[in-house]
Amino acid sequence: MNISYFHGIVVGILVVVVIALVLRKNMDKGKEKPQYDERQLLARGRAYMWAFWSLLCYVALLGIAGEEMRIVQENILAFLMIGVCISCSVFGIYSVWNDAYVQVGRNSRGYMVLTAVLGAMNIVAAFMMTVGHISHGEVFPVSVIVNLMLGALMLAMSLTLFLKYRAERRGEEG
């Protein structure tokens, strides 16, 4: 495995862990208690179910593809990360579509901007990595696909939030 790719994964995981710890600390202080109502909890349960099944199907297909395709065998971590991205997106998009992603009394605009920025950052990173590899005479790296996939899924999430927000504003008492 490419060492810079490995470093990228480690840094990514560390960032997520630090953010999770900060959020957890705030929750313990009672500042940021997540509050979903009963309908939202039910919808989020169904979202987790679909995310689980999508991950299961992806891993099964990846296992079958891995038997024959060398590209999968050589980049198994990248392909597994794509599965994680797909699964998280299934959860996010299903929750947004059923008004269960944003907590009671919160606005979705912040999430919309955050996902759009993260999506754009990943696509720019993928583009820069590709240009860097090609300028060094190397072939298109598979690890770029993870960033591309993450970027596309983040933008899809942002678009879903935007469509839901617009529908919400149109039919306030619908």
Add this chain to the structure above:
Amino acid sequence: MKNLKLKAARAALDLSQQELADRVGVSRQTINSIEKGDYNPTIRLCIAICRALGKTLDELFWEEA
């Protein structure tokens, strides 16, 4: 089945879906789903809605045969 009795009771108090949602601690979409008949609330939420609207469970949630 649509819950028109809930909608009428809310309108009688001149409350919006958001105002009722704030009073019972749920999202506006949850009140909307109950009124449209897309979601069956738990007894706990039914009681909270009845208290907020000054009605009984029978008045708001009992379906006539």
